Amino acid sequence: MSRPPGRKQENNKISRELFVLTYGALVAQLCKDYEKDEDVNTCLERMGYGIGVRLIDDFLARSAVKKCHSYSQTADMIAQVAFKMYLGVTPSVSCSSAAGNEFSLILDKNPLVDFVEELPAERASLCYCNLLCGVIRGALEMVHLAAEVTFLQDRLKGDAVTEIGITFLRKPEERKHKR
Numbered sequence: 001m002s003r004p005p006g007r008k009q010e011n012n013k014i015s016r017e018l019f020v021l022t023y024g025a026l027v028a029q030l031c032k033d034y035e036k037d038e039d040v041n042t043c044l045e046r047m048g049y050g051i052g053v054r055l056i057d058d059f060l061a062r063s064a065v066k067k068c069h070s071y072s073q074t075a076d077m078i079a080q081v082a083f084k085m086y087l088g089v090t091p092s093v094s095c096s097s098a099a100g101n102e103f104s105l106i107l108d109k110n111p112l113v114d115f116v117e118e119l120p121a122e123r124a125s126l127c128y129c130n131l132l133c134g135v136i137r138g139a140l141e142m143v144h145l146a147a148e149v150t151f152l153q154d155r156l157k158g159d160a161v162t163e164i165g166i167t168f169l170r171k172p173e174e175r176k177h178k179r
Contacts, residue, residue, distance in 0.1 A: 016087075016088065016111065017114070020111060020112060020114050020115060021115060023112055023131070024115055024116065027040070027044070027126075027128060030043055030044065031123065031126070037123055037124075037125040037126040037127075038125065040126055040130075041125075041126065041127045041130045044127070044129075044130035044131045044134065045130045045131070045133055045134040045137075046134060047131055047134060048130065048131035048132060048133060048134020048135040048136075048137075048138065049134035049135070049137055049138035049141075050134075050138065051131070051134070051135050051138065052134060052135035052136060052137060052138025052139035052140075052141075052142070053138040053139070053141070053142055055086075055135060055138075055139055056138075056139040056142040056143060057142075059081075059082055059085065059086075059139065062085065063081050063082075063085060065077060065081060070100070071100055071101050071103065071168045072095065072100065072103070074140075074145065074168075075093045075095075075103040075105070075166060076093055078105065078136060078166075079091045079092070079093045079105050082139075083105070083107075087111050087112075088111060089107060089108075089109055089110075089111055091105040091106050091107045091108075091164075092105075092106045092108075093105060093106075094106065096165070097167075101167060101168040101169075102165065102166070102167045102168075103165070103166045104152060104163050104164065104165055104166075105163070105164040105166065106161050106162070106163050107161065107162040107163070107164070108161060110129060110155065110162045112128070112129045112131075112132070113128065113129065113155065113156055113162075116128065116156060118156060119156050119157065124157070127151050127154070128154070128156050129151070129154070129162070130151065132164060133149040133150060133151065133164065134149075136149045136164070136166065137149045140166075140168075145168060146168070146169040146170055147166055147167060147168050147169060148165075148166075148167045148169060149164065149165070149166050149167075150164070150165050151163070151164055151165070152164065152165040
């Protein structure tokens with residue numbers, strides 16, 4: 001028997017839904033394990049960092065992207081290629097500094113919160129998707145770009161959009177190789 005042509009997309013959707021449900025269970029367990037939201041946020045960011053450090057190899061192999069020569073290109077690559085590849089969404093990118101080292105990724109739809117309506121009142125400072133910040137920071141660090149990545153707005157907290165801020169901390173070093 002042959003598979004119907006649309007079968008692969010269906011499997012990806014099932015895998016994404018399973019991932020989102022599993023992620024929700026992970027956050028719920030961390031909330032049980034830690035009393036303070038800050039501890040949960042730190043744990044999620046650390047876990048995301050570990051994922052990002054390993055995920056960058058897969059990203060570079062599968063996407064066949066060329067070297068980015070500016071922070072703007074890097075932010076666009078994260079939004080247009082990485083988010084699309086791994087989460088199936090494409091955030092918009094805006095530069096928020098004259099120096100050109102601060103960017104915002106604005107998500108109209110955050111797939112990690114598909115099954116979450118709102119945060120409980122006692123978890124108001126929980127950053128539910130902080131794993132994403134860690135993933136971005138870890139991946140950037142592996143390509144020698146130090147960055148601070150934080151949630152600036154979150155729909156789960158009543159904001160109009162979900163916004164992730166990326167601040168590149170130093171200029172990329174120009175490497176000159178002698179032959």
